[in-house]
Amino acid sequence: MSTSSINQVRVRIAPSPTGALHIGTARAALFNYLYARAQDGVFVLRIEDTDVERSDPKFEKNIIEGLRWLDILWDEGPIDAMLNENSTSSQTTNHKLPTTNSHGPYRQSERGATYRAYIQKLLDSGRAFYCFHSEKELLEERDNLMAMKRPVLHLCEFRTMEAAEAQIAKETKPDCIIRFKTPPGRVIQFRDLIRGDVCFESDLLGDFSIAKNNDTPLYNFAVIVDDEEMAISHVIRGEDHISNTPKQILLIEALGFKTPQYAHLPLILGPDRSKLSKRHGATSVDEYRKAGYLPEALFNFIALLGWNPGSDREIYSRDEIVAHFSLERVQKSGAVFDVGKLDWMNGEYIRRKSATELIELCLPFLEERGFIKKGGDRNYLEKIVLLEQPRMKKLSEIGERTDFFFREPKYDAPLLRWKGMTDNDVRESLQKSKQLLGALGMGVVESKNIEKIFFEAIGERDKGTLLWPLRVALTGKKASPGPFEIIEIMGIDAALKCIDRALGKLTT
RNA sequence: GGCCCCAUCGUCUAGCCUGGCCUAGGACAUCAGCUUUUCAAGCUGAGUACAUGGGUUCGAAUCCCAUUGGGGCCGCCA
Numbered sequence: 001m002s003t004s005s006i007n008q009v010r011v012r013i014a015p016s017p018t019g020a021l022h023i024g025t026a027r028a029a030l031f032n033y034l035y036a037r038a039q040d041g042v043f044v045l046r047i048e049d050t051d052v053e054r055s056d057p058k059f060e061k062n063i064i065e066g067l068r069w070l071d072i073l074w075d076e077g078p079i080d081a082m083l084n085e086n087s088t089s090s091q092t093t094n095h096k097l098p099t100t101n102s103h104g105p106y107r108q109s110e111r112g113a114t115y116r117a118y119i120q121k122l123l124d125s126g127r128a129f130y131c132f133h134s135e136k137e138l139l140e141e142r143d144n145l146m147a148m149k150r151p152v153l154h155l156c157e158f159r160t161m162e163a164a165e166a167q168i169a170k171e172t173k174p175d176c177i178i179r180f181k182t183p184p185g186r187v188i189q190f191r192d193l194i195r196g197d198v199c200f201e202s203d204l205l206g207d208f209s210i211a212k213n214n215d216t217p218l219y220n221f222a223v224i225v226d227d228e229e230m231a232i233s234h235v236i237r238g239e240d241h242i243s244n245t246p247k248q249i250l251l252i253e254a255l256g257f258k259t260p261q262y263a264h265l266p267l268i269l270g271p272d273r274s275k276l277s278k279r280h281g282a283t284s285v286d287e288y289r290k291a292g293y294l295p296e297a298l299f300n301f302i303a304l305l306g307w308n309p310g311s312d313r314e315i316y317s318r319d320e321i322v323a324h325f326s327l328e329r330v331q332k333s334g335a336v337f338d339v340g341k342l343d344w345m346n347g348e349y350i351r352r353k354s355a356t357e358l359i360e361l362c363l364p365f366l367e368e369r370g371f372i373k374k375g376g377d378r379n380y381l382e383k384i385v386l387l388e389q390p391r392m393k394k395l396s397e398i399g400e401r402t403d404f405f406f407r408e409p410k411y412d413a414p415l416l417r418w419k420g421m422t423d424n425d426v427r428e429s430l431q432k433s434k435q436l437l438g439a440l441g442m443g444v445v446e447s448k449n450i451e452k453i454f455f456e457a458i459g460e461r462d463k464g465t466l467l468w469p470l471r472v473a474l475t476g477k478k479a480s481p482g483p484f485e486i487i488e489i490m491g492i493d494a495a496l497k498c499i500d501r502a503l504g505k506l507t508t
Numbered sequence: 509g510g511c512c513c514c515a516u517c518g519u520c521u522a523g524c525c526u527g528g529c530c531u532a533g534g535a536c537a538u539c540a541g542c543u544u545u546u547c548a549a550g551c552u553g554a555g556u557a558c559a560u561g562g563g564u565u566c567g568a569a570u571c572c573c574a575u576u577g578g579g580g581c582c583g584c585c586a
């Protein structure tokens with residue numbers, strides 16, 4: 001337990017230039033959320049969109065929707081965005097809206113004045129300076145250093161330029177950038193809550209850039225200003241930020257700010273063990289939502305990537321995860337995102353759903369295929385959905401799995417044969433089924449009654465000879481639920497039609 | 509190339525901090541069996557891991573060092 005009175009955890013959400021909420025970003029958000037809840041702190045959501053490429057409102061919308069879908073809720077953040085958004089979220093959980101909004105605005109794109117003041121402060125105190133090198137020069141310098149096997153850093157000769165002189169130079173070269181005058185010979189040490197002490201030498205940092213101009217801060221500068229202004233006590237982010245930390249600490253010191261606690265999360269990796277990225281396939285929360293994963297499953301799965309409560313269990317509710325979470329138990333090494341295990345976990349969650357919940361969840365996927373119209377027969381759908389519940393791994397499978405309830409199955413006649421059967425055997429088998437079913441009348445018959453009739457007719461032997469052709473006639477599939485349950489749902493008359501169609505496929 | 513981080517089954521991990529109960533536990537995946545018309549689900553079982561080398565110690569997966577391997581960062585992106 002922290003003794004600090006302030007416990008504001010920050011999540012940095014940078015809208016990606018592709019506009020999607022990356023799995024890794026969502027995981028970072030989740031751990032911030034969990035830590036804030038575990039410490040009874042305040043979870044602050046900040047949109048890091050200083051770069052114009054990332055400041056599209058659509059991108060922010062994706063982030064907000066993605067986090068809400070996952071039920072990762074913040075206490076402070078861009079409140080107007082949540083209120084304005086007409087809730088397209090499929091979630092039914094009662095989202096509580098942020099109650100405090102005392103450190104806003106929470107979009108970096110709206111904080112220009114604040115940054116400007118601090119940039120000026122650094123310039124005035126001589127801790128920052130204008131750099132007049134062109135991008136081309138910098139690029140060449142980097143390549144040379146790399147070729148010479150020297151550390152890649154920029155020690156800028158403009159760092160000693162007088163302010164007055166710099167003002168004059170600015171007249172002719174207005175597109176100069178602002179750099180930090182990195183102090184030489186310093187060792188910057190910080191304690192990482194997950195990794196322990198980490199240190200860097202300032203001499204290897206160079207005079208790093210902090211702003212494009214007096215109004216436009218760059219990442220490292222913007223975040224430390226925001227952290228201070230928003231009273232952030234804990235910065236929990238991905239391990240890829242570990243090397244930014246010494247730069248940020250130097251800036252914090254130069255401005256006289258308070259250093260937050262740092263915790264660097266292990267990276268989420270692709271199957272090749274490199275940082276999870278587009279080339280590994282689906283990387284955004286939205287893609288997983290569309291593919292029919294449940295938010296609870298994704299939440300559970302992501303939480304267990306790089307953390308676990310130390311027991312043998314795998315399935316935890318959100319509340320259980322919150323209750324057990326601690327940064328001490330966070331893993332240091334990266335974790336491969338194993339979709340196979342996610343599939344299993346998603347199946348587990350699907351199996352735990354009630355019929356009503358599951359229909360609601362499946363509806364969009366059935367509508368998408370044109371199998372049903374809005375407000376179709378719920379009773380019928382419920383039976384179908386329940387039938388597939390033990391088999392489904394993803395909601396999106398529902399259409400594929402149950403299409404035969406909505407349209408004529410497409411299959412070739414040979415599929416009707418069980419083991420060594422000939423077409424003649426199949427015909428006999430189907431006619432037998434037809435006869436048995438016909439004797440049952442036309443209404444709805446319970447599956448166990450159908451089963452009884454069939455098993456009495458054939459005994460314990462040769463079930464496959466009778467049941468396989470029947471099942472294929474009904475479904476057109478190699479794999480499906482059993483024929484009796486299917487007939488109970490579709491009705492005897494529909495089943496008979498299926499059999500007739502199958503008979504029609506056989507060569508005469 | 510420089511700096512930094514990391515290292516238990518194929519994958520996620522328990523155990524490591526506070527050495528002995530570890531002939532290393534669980535889960536996913538794989539394979540086999542049971543059940544079964546098929547596919548799932550369920551049940552039973554199998555194989556698979558402490559990167560290597562040195563220390564420290566009566567004793568090391570656990571502590572220390574080195575090596576190797578992997579990853580991250582090195583933007584006028586975040």
